Amino acid sequence: MTGNDQAEGRPEGSGAPDEQGQPRVSRRSLLGAAGIGAAGIAAGAFGGLAAAGPALATTKREPAKQEPARNEEHHEAAQPAAREPVVVHVRDPRTGELDVYSGTSHTRVHDPDLAARLTRTIG
Amino acid sequence: MSSHREAPEISKDPVADSTDVYAFVSPDQPNTVTLIANYIPLQEPAGGPNFYEFGDDVRYDINIDNNGDGKADITYSFKFETQLRDPDTFLYNTGPILSLDSKNWNRRQFYTVSLISGGVESVLASKLACPPCNIGPLSTGNYATLADEAVHHLPGGTTVFAGQRAEGFYVDLGSIFDLGNLRPFENLHNKFGMHLFNKPEPGVNGANRLNVHSIAIQVPISQVVAPGSGGSPVIGVWTTANRQKVRVWDSEAGENQNFGPFRQVSRLGNPLFNEVLVPLGKKDLWNSLPPSKDKKFASYVTNPGLAGLLNVLYPGVFPNLAALVASGAARADLEAILLTGIPAGIISSTFTTFTGPVLSDMLRLNTSIPPASSPNILGLLGGDVAGFPNGRRVFDDVVTIELRAIAGVTYPLVMPSYTPDGAASLVTDGLTPDSVKAPYLDTFPYLGVAYDGFHNPA
Numbered sequence: 334m335t336g337n338d339q340a341e342g343r344p345e346g347s348g349a350p351d352e353q354g355q356p357r358v359s360r361r362s363l364l365g366a367a368g369i370g371a372a373g374i375a376a377g378a379f380g381g382l383a384a385a386g387p388a389l390a391t392t393k394r395e396p397a398k399q400e401p402a403r404n405e406e407h408h409e410a411a412q413p414a415a416r417e418p419v420v421v422h423v424r425d426p427r428t429g430e431l432d433v434y435s436g437t438s439h440t441r442v443h444d445p446d447l448a449a450r451l452t453r454t455i456g
Numbered sequence: 457m458s459s460h461r462e463a464p465e466i467s468k469d470p471v472a473d474s475t476d477v478y479a480f481v482s483p484d485q486p487n488t489v490t491l492i493a494n495y496i497p498l499q500e501p502a503g504g505p506n507f508y509e510f511g512d513d514v515r516y517d518i519n520i521d522n523n524g525d526g527k528a529d530i531t532y533s534f535k536f537e538t539q540l541r542d543p544d545t546f547l548y549n550t551g552p553i554l555s556l557d558s559k560n561w562n563r564r565q566f567y568t569v570s571l572i573s574g575g576v577e578s579v580l581a582s583k584l585a586c587p588p589c590n591i592g593p594l595s596t597g598n599y600a601t602l603a604d605e606a607v608h609h610l611p612g613g614t615t616v617f618a619g620q621r622a623e624g625f626y627v628d629l630g631s632i633f634d635l636g637n638l639r640p641f642e643n644l645h646n647k648f649g650m651h652l653f654n655k656p657e658p659g660v661n662g663a664n665r666l667n668v669h670s671i672a673i674q675v676p677i678s679q680v681v682a683p684g685s686g687g688s689p690v691i692g693v694w695t696t697a698n699r700q701k702v703r704v705w706d707s708e709a710g711e712n713q714n715f716g717p718f719r720q721v722s723r724l725g726n727p728l729f730n731e732v733l734v735p736l737g738k739k740d741l742w743n744s745l746p747p748s749k750d751k752k753f754a755s756y757v758t759n760p761g762l763a764g765l766l767n768v769l770y771p772g773v774f775p776n777l778a779a780l781v782a783s784g785a786a787r788a789d790l791e792a793i794l795l796t797g798i799p800a801g802i803i804s805s806t807f808t809t810f811t812g813p814v815l816s817d818m819l820r821l822n823t824s825i826p827p828a829s830s831p832n833i834l835g836l837l838g839g840d841v842a843g844f845p846n847g848r849r850v851f852d853d854v855v856t857i858e859l860r861a862i863a864g865v866t867y868p869l870v871m872p873s874y875t876p877d878g879a880a881s882l883v884t885d886g887l888t889p890d891s892v893k894a895p896y897l898d899t900f901p902y903l904g905v906a907y908d909g910f911h912n913p914a
Contacts, residue, residue, distance in 0.1 A: 420716075437717050438716070
């Protein structure tokens with residue numbers, strides 16, 4: 334056994350964490366999830382994404398701060414696309430901050446236009 | 457309670473609510489340490505038809521820091537999976553359960569245990585069976601044998617158990633949270649002007665005849681201490697429970713769906729730390745943080761609110777403590793006991809649980825100190841260096857030890873001129889291991905056999 338400290342008790346994964354150590358759900362995987370009609374909440378949320386291509390083209394991804402990397406966060410974020418349900422939490426419709434979850438992955442997205450579109454889908 | 461329902465949010469999530477942590481050099485296998493993390497508090501044994509079980513959606517970790525920075529160097533991680541043989545019956549069991557593979561047992565639980573060390577996660581074993589809950593003489597008549605079958609010996613000298621046990625923690629819960637009215641001292645309580653309690657009474661164990669779910673692991677000491685000849689024999693131990701960030705109720709499937717990375721929702725190292733020292737508004741925050749972040753909670757240790765309350769609740773009984781509190785002096789004794797470990801030279805030239813200057817709530821165990829041949833339930837306060845706060849054994853009277861420490865009995869360790877009040881070395885909730893009906897075991901997993909639901913409550 335070693336005395337090497339672990340990031341929150343877990344090893345780094347083989348995915349592609351950002352500079353904050355946060356694994357990314359890539360834009361491609363996010364689009365892919367939309368394209369395959371992800372189930373549950375995601376089905377409703379990303380149903381509108383099929384028409385949101387132009388907006389996503391300007392999507393800016395931001396790391397979810399204070400969320401250290403863990404192995405299980407990475408493997409579900411692997412390319413090309415998450416083939417699991419996706420949950421989107423529009424944290425703040427005004428600023429366009431969204432949290433996107435799939436499997437054990439999470440990424441924070443900054444996209445005011447997408448946030449507005451999603452917000453409109455629930456009236 | 458030690459940490460039962462200790463914070464507002466986690467009290468609503470029992471399967472992720474840690475209740476006690478034990479860490480001790482195994483008395484019958486002194487080359488090993490035993491680590492136990494208990495979850496799911498206050499289980500009534502007659503818990504049918506859906507008897508208690510671990511959360512399949514919770515990741516349970518037992519963490520070890522062996523270099524004193526309050527971060528895990530070694531983690532034993534447990535993930536559970538429940539299997540239902542027959543979804544068309546309402547019964548947990550359809551006949552006597554005589555073995556762990558009994559066809560009569562409808563809802564079984566299995567687990568995977570993994571080791572995370574040096575940045576590598578490896579599965580130690582999977583599909584390990586939990587025992588059933590102890591239902592009663594017809595369903596689980598030979599329960600001790602069933603529980604023994606669920607003790608699994610793994611390669612490398614590791615032994616594990618996960619399942620229901622008798623609650624070994626004893627505490628007069630009813631009196632403590634009735635405004636600190638300790639029954640042996642209730643005649644001395646201020647009683648808020650009410651004319652009650654004219655004489656001392658014995659304590660009542662509020663946790664007696666209740667069960668918990670234990671995760672117990674016994675590993676060679678050589679596998680948990682820092683490597684090399686210069687490594688310290690002291691380890692810091694704590695448990696954490698982790699849930700995925702998002703839960704969605706899928707009404708079509710009739711079950712919850714979970715998404716996102718796992719995040720810590722429960723933590724426990726030293727008994728009563730979060731429960732008694734951390735204020736209500738910060739308890740769930742504390743539960744979400746690693747020990748390495750405990751500096752921000754240090755003032756609740758060095759100036760504990762309970763120390764000030766004792767003199768209010770028991771007027772004139774703790775005058776020296778009242779003066780100490782009024783002076784505003786930081787309780788360096790409590791800081792050492794709970795946040796850094798006790799340096800060598802305080803108790804004796806050789807005794808230490810010191811892990812370094814990082815303030816972190818961990819249950820510290822000096823693995824080089826052998827088990828006591830005649831244990832004292834007051835641990836270090838009773839002259840037994842193998843007991844709490846050097847680790848914690850299943851029978852240690854941690855309530856009394858911590859009450860007395862907060863009352864000032866340990867302050868002379870850092871301030872020899874201080875004279876503790878006479879009551880400081882007497883204060884207690886009035887319980888002993890005899891207050892626990894199910895006897896502790898001499899062998900792994902050491903906690904008593906779970907109470908059955910037919911005879912309990914009596």
